[in-house]
Amino acid sequence: EIPSRLGNLRKLKWVYLGYNKLSGKIPSGMGMLKSLSHLDLVYNNLSGPIPSSFGNLTNLQYLFLYQNKLTGSIPPSIFSLQNLISLDLSDNSLSGEIPEVAHLKKLQVLHLFSNNLTGKISDSISSLPNLQVLQLWANNLVGEIPQELGKHNNLTIVDLSTNSLSGKIPKSLCNSGHLFKLILFSNSLEGEIPSSLGNCNSLKRIRLQNNSLSGGLPKGFTKLKNVYFLDLSGNNLSGKLEDDDGDGFWEMPTLQMLNLAKNKFVGNLPDLSRSVLLENLDLSENDFSGMIPKSYGRLSQLMDLKLGRNEISGSIPEELASCKKLVSLDLSHNRLTGPIPRGLGQMPVLGQLDLSDNQLTGEIPENLGAADSLVEVNIS
Numbered sequence: 001e002i003p004s005r006l007g008n009l010r011k012l013k014w015v016y017l018g019y020n021k022l023s024g025k026i027p028s029g030m031g032m033l034k035s036l037s038h039l040d041l042v043y044n045n046l047s048g049p050i051p052s053s054f055g056n057l058t059n060l061q062y063l064f065l066y067q068n069k070l071t072g073s074i075p076p077s078i079f080s081l082q083n084l085i086s087l088d089l090s091d092n093s094l095s096g097e098i099p100e101v102a103h104l105k106k107l108q109v110l111h112l113f114s115n116n117l118t119g120k121i122s123d124s125i126s127s128l129p130n131l132q133v134l135q136l137w138a139n140n141l142v143g144e145i146p147q148e149l150g151k152h153n154n155l156t157i158v159d160l161s162t163n164s165l166s167g168k169i170p171k172s173l174c175n176s177g178h179l180f181k182l183i184l185f186s187n188s189l190e191g192e193i194p195s196s197l198g199n200c201n202s203l204k205r206i207r208l209q210n211n212s213l214s215g216g217l218p219k220g221f222t223k224l225k226n227v228y229f230l231d232l233s234g235n236n237l238s239g240k241l242e243d244d245d246g247d248g249f250w251e252m253p254t255l256q257m258l259n260l261a262k263n264k265f266v267g268n269l270p271d272l273s274r275s276v277l278l279e280n281l282d283l284s285e286n287d288f289s290g291m292i293p294k295s296y297g298r299l300s301q302l303m304d305l306k307l308g309r310n311e312i313s314g315s316i317p318e319e320l321a322s323c324k325k326l327v328s329l330d331l332s333h334n335r336l337t338g339p340i341p342r343g344l345g346q347m348p349v350l351g352q353l354d355l356s357d358n359q360l361t362g363e364i365p366e367n368l369g370a371a372d373s374l375v376e377v378n379i380s
Contacts, residue, residue, distance in 0.1 A: 174200035240267035
């Protein structure tokens with residue numbers, strides 16, 4: 001356990017006791033360390049509540065208590081520490097509502113994820129001028145995301161995923177021009193994706209899946225050149241995936257993962273020939289029509305291609321056999337016609353092939369049965 005006598009060392013400025021096997025409660029006497037600027041107790045087995053006496057640590061700048069077994073509510077006194085720069089209470093079993101944050105004017109990082117916190121996110125969080133990182137994911141938060149979030153902040157990372165948040169995505173999230181990670185998946189968000197995100201060139205990682213978002217993609221969204229991970233699956237998004245010129249050409253050269261499955265997109269499949277780093281592409285369970293672009297065969301890094309459950313017609317392009325890293329190919333439940341390309345049996349690591357429920361004709365290529373890598377084949 002942490003010795004209660006530690007509170008007698010009144011001139012102590014730094015306490016680093018992380019990554020040990022400390023257990024028991026945090027002594028309330030630690031609230032006597034008025035000179036303390038850094039307190040780090042991470043990765044231990046500490047239990048019980050956070051002492052409300054921590055509110056006396058008026059010089060505290062960094063408070064790290066993550067990865068413990070702390071319970072109870074967050075003491076409001078901590079949220080009165082006006083010198084706090086970084087507060088991380090994540091990965092505990094804290095409950096109750098998040099205290100009022102308005103006094104934390106110097107706060108840059110707020111990590112409260114993986115707890116059992118309830119209630120709403122206070123609107124006053126939008127007025128914290130130095131806030132850069134906000135991670136509240138995996139709690140039981142409800143209500144709307146403050147609609148002015150980002151308007152007066154300098155946000156770089158926002159992760160509010162796996163809560164029960166509703167309402168719309170705030171338009172001002174990228175006002176700083178520095179937002180690179182936006183993670184809001186598994187909530188009950190609705191409305192359209194804000195048009196402002198189509199101009200947010202700093203974005204690198206976008207995860208909005210499993211909400212109730214509707215409408216089309218914002219103008220400029222298909223030209224966000226720094227995005228490497230984009231998941232919008234499991235929404236009610238609709239419309240065509242053509243770019244601003246109407247030619248279906250996407251200019252996302254760093255894209256590695258694209259998942260638009262389980263939406264209501266129509267029209268032709270997007271031209272992703274510039275996304276040469278693409279590894280995972282899932283456009284399944286939409287209403288896409290037209291043919292599979294031959295340019296998909298130039299996606300040399302592609303490992304997983306899912307186009308099942310659409311209205312895609314035409315033949316399977318021979319060019320797909322050029323995707324030598326492809327492990328899984330699902331073209332099932334479409335309107336594909338013509339023969340199965342022989343090249344599919346020569347793909348070195350293809351393990352799963354699903355061509356079921358199409359209108360394919362001709363013989364099954366002999367080499368398909370001889371392919372060593374194939375584990376699952378469905379051409380029924």
